[in-house]
Amino acid sequence: MAQIAPFAERDDLMRVNAVDKVFPGNVQALRAMSLTVREGDFISLLGPSGCGKSTALRLIAGLSEPTTGRIEWATPRAQGDLGVVFQEPTLMPWATVAQNVYLPFRLEGKSYAAVKDEILEALKLVGLEKFQNAYPRELSGGMKMRVSIARAMVTQPKLILMDEPFAALDEITRFKLNNDLLEMQARIGCTVIFVTHSVFESVFLSDRIVVMAARPGRVIDELHVDEPYPRGEMFRTSSEYVAHCRAASQALEQAMEAAA
Numbered sequence: 001m002a003q004i005a006p007f008a009e010r011d012d013l014m015r016v017n018a019v020d021k022v023f024p025g026n027v028q029a030l031r032a033m034s035l036t037v038r039e040g041d042f043i044s045l046l047g048p049s050g051c052g053k054s055t056a057l058r059l060i061a062g063l064s065e066p067t068t069g070r071i072e073w074a075t076p077r078a079q080g081d082l083g084v085v086f087q088e089p090t091l092m093p094w095a096t097v098a099q100n101v102y103l104p105f106r107l108e109g110k111s112y113a114a115v116k117d118e119i120l121e122a123l124k125l126v127g128l129e130k131f132q133n134a135y136p137r138e139l140s141g142g143m144k145m146r147v148s149i150a151r152a153m154v155t156q157p158k159l160i161l162m163d164e165p166f167a168a169l170d171e172i173t174r175f176k177l178n179n180d181l182l183e184m185q186a187r188i189g190c191t192v193i194f195v196t197h198s199v200f201e202s203v204f205l206s207d208r209i210v211v212m213a214a215r216p217g218r219v220i221d222e223l224h225v226d227e228p229y230p231r232g233e234m235f236r237t238s239s240e241y242v243a244h245c246r247a248a249s250q251a252l253e254q255a256m257e258a259a260a
């Protein structure tokens with residue numbers, strides 16, 4: 001479990017270097033995107049629909065290749081260094097909660113018996129250890145998302161990519177999961193890149209907000225939310241939070257105008 005270094009002292013983890021992504025039909029999903037991601041950063045990609053947030057995440061995950069430019073890791077990436085959480089929990093309905101969380105290890109060829117302690121630990125982190133033998137159909141939307149997060153964290157990855165994971169949840173569940181996500185990040189010391197449309201969510205969670213504009217998808221601004229962690233309800237109701245939300249809102253408005 002790594003400790004997160006102070007903001008100014010973090011080592012580079014990976015770099016998106018002058019990346020363009022053009023889809024068939026000449027759709028320029030990303031133009032000249034550059035971003036240095038450092039160990040322990042919590043980065044939100046914030047922007048309107050179609051600005052290339054999911055495309056950027058897929059490129060970083062290695063699920064798609066840049067048209068030009070490069071994705072470079074500071075040290076070679078091993079299996080288990082990366083966890084991904086999508087908007088839908090994407091659980092296997094026929095498998096128990098524990099079997100779902102086991103999946104990344106199964107893909108690495110490890111037996112269940114060899115990793116059952118890690119699975120239980122991940123389920124504890126998301127508060128679902130009592131549900132290890134339940135099936136997805138027995139769980140609420142928020143609980144399913146917790147299982148999906150446990151599955152992404154179980155290998156203690158260096159980097160977790162999250163594509164609007166809480167967009168489909170009600171606001172109270174979303175706030176709770178935001179709080180819990182920060183706690184989990186602090187516990188395993190990972191880096192997070194989090195895609196969202198929500199100014200409020202991005203300010204609450206992140207220390208860096210990368211603002212993107214559409215047509216073509218590109219980075220137009222980066223904001224630093226220079227507020228200490230752990231963050232909780234006190235931060236959410238503070239004047240500092242409101243001030244950061246205002247700044248992020250303005251940057252988002254400029255992003256919309258840039259695309260208009």
Ligand SMILES: Nc1ncnc2c1ncn2[C@@H]1O[C@H](COP(=O)(O)OP(=O)(O)OP(=O)(O)O)[C@@H](O)[C@H]1O
Pocket residue numbers: 023024027028029047048049050051052053054055056217
């Ligand atoms: N596989 C694909 N083939 C063709 N065009 C694509 C493909 N994937 C994405 N695009 C286009 O690339 C652009 C960026 O899409 P992307 O999904 O990355 O945006 P986004 O910011 O994540 O949007 P949203 O917030 O709506 O999810 C859009 O114009 C989209 O239609």
